[in-house]
Amino acid sequence: MNVAVFRSMAPVFPKMASPVRSACCVVLAAVVVVYAQRHSQQDSHVQYERVGADVTMKCGSMDWDAAVTWTANGTDIDESHLNGSYLILKNVGLSQSGQYFCYEGSSWHLKYQTNLRVGTPPKEPVLMCRSNNYPKGFYCSWHLPTPTYIPNFFNISVIHGTKDMVCEKDSPPKNRCHIKYLQLFSTVKYKVTLTVTNALGKNFTTLTFDEFAIVKPDPPESVVAKPVPNNPRRLEVSWQNPSSWPDPESFPLKFFLRYRPLILDQWQHVELSDGTSHTITDAYAGKEYIIQVAAKDSDIGTWSDWSVAVHATPWTEEPKHLTTEAQITETTSVSTSSFMAPPTTKICDKGAMVGSGAMAVCWTAGLVVAAYSVLFI
Amino acid sequence: SQACDSWGIFTFLCAALCNLPALPALNCSEELGAGQSIQQTYDLTRYLEHQLRTLAGTYLNYLGPPFNEPDFNPPRMARAERVPSATVDLDLWRGLTDNARLAANYRAYSRLLCYLRVLDGQVGTAELRHRLSHFCASLQGLVLSIGGVMSSLGYPLPAGPVGPPGPPGASAAPNDFLKKMDDFWLLKELQTWLWRSAKDFNRLKKKVPPAVVTLRLEARGF
Numbered sequence: 326m327n328v329a330v331f332r333s334m335a336p337v338f339p340k341m342a343s344p345v346r347s348a349c350c351v352v353l354a355a356v357v358v359v360y361a362q363r364h365s366q367q368d369s370h371v372q373y374e375r376v377g378a379d380v381t382m383k384c385g386s387m388d389w390d391a392a393v394t395w396t397a398n399g400t401d402i403d404e405s406h407l408n409g410s411y412l413i414l415k416n417v418g419l420s421q422s423g424q425y426f427c428y429e430g431s432s433w434h435l436k437y438q439t440n441l442r443v444g445t446p447p448k449e450p451v452l453m454c455r456s457n458n459y460p461k462g463f464y465c466s467w468h469l470p471t472p473t474y475i476p477n478f479f480n481i482s483v484i485h486g487t488k489d490m491v492c493e494k495d496s497p498p499k500n501r502c503h504i505k506y507l508q509l510f511s512t513v514k515y516k517v518t519l520t521v522t523n524a525l526g527k528n529f530t531t532l533t534f535d536e537f538a539i540v541k542p543d544p545p546e547s548v549v550a551k552p553v554p555n556n557p558r559r560l561e562v563s564w565q566n567p568s569s570w571p572d573p574e575s576f577p578l579k580f581f582l583r584y585r586p587l588i589l590d591q592w593q594h595v596e597l598s599d600g601t602s603h604t605i606t607d608a609y610a611g612k613e614y615i616i617q618v619a620a621k622d623s624d625i626g627t628w629s630d631w632s633v634a635v636h637a638t639p640w641t642e643e644p645k646h647l648t649t650e651a652q653i654t655e656t657t658s659v660s661t662s663s664f665m666a667p668p669t670t671k672i673c674d675k676g677a678m679v680g681s682g683a684m685a686v687c688w689t690a691g692l693v694v695a696a697y698s699v700l701f702i
Numbered sequence: 703s704q705a706c707d708s709w710g711i712f713t714f715l716c717a718a719l720c721n722l723p724a725l726p727a728l729n730c731s732e733e734l735g736a737g738q739s740i741q742q743t744y745d746l747t748r749y750l751e752h753q754l755r756t757l758a759g760t761y762l763n764y765l766g767p768p769f770n771e772p773d774f775n776p777p778r779m780a781r782a783e784r785v786p787s788a789t790v791d792l793d794l795w796r797g798l799t800d801n802a803r804l805a806a807n808y809r810a811y812s813r814l815l816c817y818l819r820v821l822d823g824q825v826g827t828a829e830l831r832h833r834l835s836h837f838c839a840s841l842q843g844l845v846l847s848i849g850g851v852m853s854s855l856g857y858p859l860p861a862g863p864v865g866p867p868g869p870p871g872a873s874a875a876p877n878d879f880l881k882k883m884d885d886f887w888l889l890k891e892l893q894t895w896l897w898r899s900a901k902d903f904n905r906l907k908k909k910v911p912p913a914v915v916t917l918r919l920e921a922r923g924f
Contacts, residue, residue, distance in 0.1 A: 460792060486778060509795055510788040510898040512890045514775045533773050537897055575796070575905045624748070624900040 371440045373475055373524035374417055382412040384427035385437035392430030398423040417443050419474055444475035446526025452519045454532055457569050457629075459540045459576060459622060464503040465492060465532075467519050477523045486513040511536050540626025542578060543567035545601075545618045550637035557610040560584075560637050563602035564618050567629070581619045581628060586612040587636075598623065613638045736854045736910045743847045744903035750840055751896040757833050758889045764830055765882045776883065785817065785884075785891045786810040788898040800909060801857045803902050808848045809860050810895050815841050817888050855910070 374380050384393045389409040395402040406413055414421060427437035448470050456463035465481065481502055483490040492502035515536070520529040545564040553559040562582060566573045577599060583592040586609055597603055608614060617631040762770040786809065798806070815838065822834040849859055 506792060508789050509792045510790060510894055510901075512787065512789060512887070512894045513778060516775065533775055574908055575901065577904055623904070624751075625897055 371442060373442050373444060375525055376418060376443055376445055377416055380412075380414040380417050380441070381408075382414070382425060382427070382439065382441075383437070384410045384412075387427070387429070387436055393436070394428045394430065394433075396426045396428070397421070417441075419443050422474070442475050442524075444473045444523070444525060445471075447473050447477055447521040447523055447528045449528050449530050450479075450519050450521045452517065452530050452532050454515075454517055454534065454539050456536075456540045456626070457543050457567070458571050459542075459626070460506060460509050461571050462503060462505040463539055464495075464501055465517055465519070466501040468500055469521065473523055473525070475523050475525065477521050480520045480522070482518045482520075484516045484518075485511070490515075492517075506536070509536075537625040540622050542620045542622065542626075542629045543569045544629045544632040545580065545620050546632070548616065548618050548632045548635050550614070550616045550635045552637060552640040553604070554640055557639050557641055558606060558608050560605040560608050560614060560616070560639055561602070562605065562616055562618070562635075562637075564632065565601060567620060570620075577623050578620045579623045581621070582616065583618075583631070584608075584614050584616040586614050588612065608639045610639055611641050736851060737907075739847065739851045739854060740903055740906050740910055743844065743851055744900065744907065746840075746844045746847055747896050747899040747903065750837075750844060751893070751900070753837055753840060754889070754893055754896060757837050758893065760830060760833060761825075761885070761889060764825075764827065765885060769882060769886050774886075776886070778887070779883070785888055786813050786895075787891060788894040790898075800855065800906060801852075803906065804848060804852050804855075804857060805860045807895075807899055807902055808845065808852065811841060811845045811848065814888070814892050814895065815845060818892075821885060821888070851906075 372380075372382075382395075384391070384395075387393060387410050389411065391410045393407075393410045395407065395412045402412065410427075412425070412427070422441055422443045425439050425441055426435055428434065429436050450467050450469050452465060452467045454463055454465040465483075467479065467481075469477065479500065481492050483492050483504055490504055490507075492504050495501045495503065514533050517532045517534075518529060519531075520527060544567060546567055548562065548564040550560050550562045553561050562584075564580070566578055570576070570578065579599065580597045580601070582595045582597065582603055584605055585592045593607075595603060595605075605614075605616075614637050615634050616637065617634050619628045619631050621628045759770075768774045788810065818834065818838050818841065822831065822838060825831050825834060852859055
């Protein structure tokens with residue numbers, strides 16, 4: 326009926342003055358809103374059901390033997406699902422979530438409306454607590470191992486001995502909260518309990534830990550690796566303390582560096598008790614290296630995750646191209662033979678330089694001559 | 703951890719050799735300089751912390767459940783307050799003067815040593831007695847080392863009761879379970895103090911110019 330009114334008014338509109346036109350629009354809008362509200366007041370709510378459950382929906386206050394039509398998300402539901410005026414849904418699945426309407430048979434009056442949400446009760450949540458800013462405090466973060474498909478509410482409680490502590494929730498991300506330490510070097514453990522609740526059930530998990538056990542810094546930042554000019558086997562690595570670590574003066578960090586050439590799988594490791602730089606002196610000439618650093622409080626807690634990996638290649642004299650074993654040997658023989666006494670080089674020149682075998686002979690000969698010269702000088 | 707053990711034993715031997723006779727201990731640390739003895743004391747606390755882990759494991763197993771359960775988290779009773787606590791307000795800890803910091807450590811370990819010695823006399827198995835007496839000797843070394851640092855910096859050694867405070871009769875636990883609780887808290891406080899001391903001595907290291915020892919361990923492959 327309202328539609329008919331609107332249609333009849335349409336040709337009249339262009340002829341009206343604009344304030345009158347706006348007034349008409351406002352009145353129409355108000356009517357639409359009231360219309361919608363009136364309908365929403367009809368028995369409508371959200372209904373939560375478990376996956377696999379059998380659901381029976383009653384059409385509001387209608388009798389069992391009344392003639393009704395049910396729709397789900399706009400589609401009519403077949404009569405086979407009805408028991409009188411009740412809608413029976415067996416073994417509901419996630420796909421059956423949606424808006425269900427029940428209309429009286431002949432008049433098509435909406436008698437009942439519900440928003441069916443199919444989901445599961447929460448499984449035991451996963452909780453993790455960590456102090457990456459010791460001694461300021463710690464944070465806890467959590468998540469559900471599997472989705473429930475319906476809204477969940479989390480509640481976290483932290484108990485320290487007899488004291489209840491408040492864990493302040495972070496705004497983004499919301500599954501995280503942080504706590505400030507009031508006392509340091511505590512012998513009493515912290516007990517953190519996370520409870521998750523939804524319309525179908527609840528679950529919880531607890532973590533109990535010592536102040537020292539959860540200390541784990543963030544990885545070192547700004548890791549930089551540079552070649553060292555005129556040193557084909559060196560790489561200079563430097564990094565910075567993680568910015569989240571508040572007091573490296575009183576709570577110094579120690580570091581673990583690992584490096585390997587890209588072509589090999591085995592890492593080499595160096596542990597450094599202080600300082601934020603290190604020079605690698607045994608890199609293979611001309612090979613690209615991958616380098617990472619981790620940090621740990623020098624006395625307590627666990628190692629951080631590895632830092633972002635950096636790549637670097639040691640300094641080479643010529644532009645880098647295919648580097649074979651023979652070329653590496655030649656480079657080392659060139660640098661070592663320059664230290665040999667003149668008599669030795671004559672011995673080396675006699676033989677042909679056909680590879681590492683001849684090199685070894687030269688080197689041994691050189692040593693023998695050097696030893697004799699030392700004895701007789 | 704094997705490398706750690708050898709390093710620890712080596713450091714302890716050094717500290718022990720310097721500290722064994724009480725009077726020459728002061729001369730020894732004065733010769734080395736305050737910086738070196740702070741580093742030494744720091745290393746000693748690390749060594750002791752490492753030793754305590756093994757000792758505590760064995761001792762708690764000897765006490766039996768629930769004391770040897772990892773989640774055991776009993777409330778702190780008034781009795782346990784007699785053992786000196788390392789727990790301190792963060793700002794207060796930061797603001798401690800060098801003297802106060804050292805004195806707190808000295809007093810704590812002197813008292814803890816006394817309690818440990820009492821324990822040593824009562825313990826059942828030979829293995830435990832052996833471990834405890836070894837630990838007590840190391841702890842004595844730590845007390846002397848701290849005393850050495852204080853003297854070299856010109857601070858007076860804190861005066862105080864040599865034995866556990868209060869009349870001997872009152873300190874005995876009324877029953878076996880409470881006695882075990884006392885032992886549990888003693889070990890817990892000792893462990894916490896060793897963690898705290900590492901931080902205390904870190905702070906002291908920064909204040910007194912030290913001879914920094916850079917520990918480098920190169921291990922190939924993993």
